[in-house]
Structures are given as C-alpha cells and as structure tokens.
Amino acid sequence: MKPRRTQKKTDQASQRRSPCPIACGLDLFGDKWTMLVIRDLALGKTSFKDFATGPEHIPTNILSDRLTRLLDHDMIGQAPVEGDGRRLAYHLTPKGAALRPVLLALRDWGLEWIEGTAAKRA
Amino acid sequence: MKPRRTQKKTDQASQRRSPCPIACGLDLFGDKWTMLVIRDLALGKTSFKDFATGPEHIPTNILSDRLTRLLDHDMIGQAPVEGDGRRLAYHLTPKGAALRPVLLALRDWGLEWIEGTAAKRA
Numbered sequence: 001m002k003p004r005r006t007q008k009k010t011d012q013a014s015q016r017r018s019p020c021p022i023a024c025g026l027d028l029f030g031d032k033w034t035m036l037v038i039r040d041l042a043l044g045k046t047s048f049k050d051f052a053t054g055p056e057h058i059p060t061n062i063l064s065d066r067l068t069r070l071l072d073h074d075m076i077g078q079a080p081v082e083g084d085g086r087r088l089a090y091h092l093t094p095k096g097a098a099l100r101p102v103l104l105a106l107r108d109w110g111l112e113w114i115e116g117t118a119a120k121r122a
Numbered sequence: 123m124k125p126r127r128t129q130k131k132t133d134q135a136s137q138r139r140s141p142c143p144i145a146c147g148l149d150l151f152g153d154k155w156t157m158l159v160i161r162d163l164a165l166g167k168t169s170f171k172d173f174a175t176g177p178e179h180i181p182t183n184i185l186s187d188r189l190t191r192l193l194d195h196d197m198i199g200q201a202p203v204e205g206d207g208r209r210l211a212y213h214l215t216p217k218g219a220a221l222r223p224v225l226l227a228l229r230d231w232g233l234e235w236i237e238g239t240a241a242k243r244a
Binding site for chain 2: 017018019020021022023024025026027030031032033035036039054055056057095098099101102103104105106107108109110111112113114116117118119120
C-alpha cells in the first residue's frame with residue numbers, strides 16, 4: 001500500500017551504524033546545526049528567516065538541508081500561517097518536540113561547564 | 123601564571139558561535155561520533171581498542187581526533203591501569219560524566235521514536 005515508505009524505512013534501517021538508539025539519533029541530528037534549529041523551533045521561531053538570522057548565522061544552504069532532513073523524518077512540519085495562508089510556518093511534530101529533554105540536558109550541561117554561556121529562557 | 127591556558131580560553135570564547143550553552147556544547151561534541159565515545163566510557167569501556175571495535179566501527183583517525191579533543195577540554199582523562207602501569211586507560215572526568223543526562227535523554231528519544239533500536243543497558 002505504501003511501498004515508498006516501506007522502502008525508505010528499510011533503507012534507513014540498513015544504513016544504520018548500529019541498533020543503538022543514541023547512534024540512530026545522531027544519524028539524524030548529530031551535527032553542529034540541527035539541534036539549534038530544533039532549539040529555535042522550541043523557542044517559538046517558525047520561519048526560514050527566523051532561523052537564518054539567529055546569533056549563530058547558520059549558512060542558508062546548510063539550513064535548507066537540515067530543514068529538508070527534519071521534514072523527511074517527520075520531526076518538523078509546515079502549515080499555512082493563520083491569517084496569511086500564502087506563508088508557511090514550520091513547527092515541531094510530536095517526534096521533534098520529544099527532543100525537549102535532550103535540549104534541556106544540553107542547556108544545563110553547557111551552563112554548568114562552559115564559562116560565559118547564558119540561556120535565552122529558563 | 124598560566125598564560126597558555128588563558129590564551130586558550132580566550133580563543134575558545136572568541137571562536138564561539140554564540141553564548142548559547144547548547145551551541146557551545148555542540149561545538150565540542152556536535153558530530154556523529156563524540157557522544158558514542160562518551161557513551162562507551164559511561165558503559166565501562168576504557169581503551170582505544172575498546173572504542174575502535176564497537177558496533178559502529180568508528181574510523182581510527184576520527185577516534186584519535188575525538189579523544190584528543192575530549193582530553194583538551196578536560197572531558198576525559200587518562201590514568202595507568204591498576205596492575206599494569208604501562209597501559210593507560212581512559213575515563214570520564216566530572217565534566218564528561220556530567221553528560222550522562224544528555225546520553226539518557228538521547229537514548230530515551232531513540233528508543234521511543236526510532237523503530238528497531240535497543241539499549242545496551244537500562
């Protein structure tokens with residue numbers, strides 16, 4: 001019924017480095033940028049421009065790539081903006097929003113162990 | 123007194139993408155491999171060979187690079203093996219061990235959201 005999805009799943013499983021849940025997660029967001037996009041979404045940012053103009057200055061080609069990957073893996077979605085149906089806003093899906101404990105643990109570690117860091121909100 | 127260390131700290135701060143604790147953490151371990159080395163240490167592995175022969179088959183040049191970086195940032199240490207003073211074993215420092223909540227959050231997310239993953243121990 002959904003051969004394409006099944007194929008994709010099989011491909012994903014065969015491309016895994018191991019069945020370790022940590023390794024599999026890192027295959028999706030184990031890079032310098034992806035978790036910052038997740039962070040921005042968790043903090044209420046919704047547009048490509050919002051992400052691109054963040055303090056870390058993510059290169060737009062990398063941003064495009066990461067958004068595509070997150071969409072492909074159902075970690076983010078896109079929906080028309082209320083009141084302006086022509087614009088689309090990004091949002092976290094339940095799968096993406098479930099990374100909140102990871103974000104919080106990363107934030108807490110950085111605040112504790114890296115001098116001069118500051119969190120945007122508690 | 124410790125000009126080199128001070129210099130290093132200044133360099134680190136100036137190379138930061140932002141003061142965000144998450145971004146600063148990802149500057150240290152935001153890649154596909156570093157957290158797997160932390161994971162292995164948390165699970166009791168201690169030697170280069172232990173890490174290199176893991177299920178993910180980390181390339182040894184990448185492993186060397188990541189171990190050096192972790193040592194440089196006081197996230198891991200090396201000490202003589204008890205009973206065999208010629209061999210050195212790696213261990214997590216308090217700073218590295220403090221990543222445990224990150225590991226656990228990553229593990230829980232993967233177990234929940236990525237089909238077919240399994241944790242080595244609860």
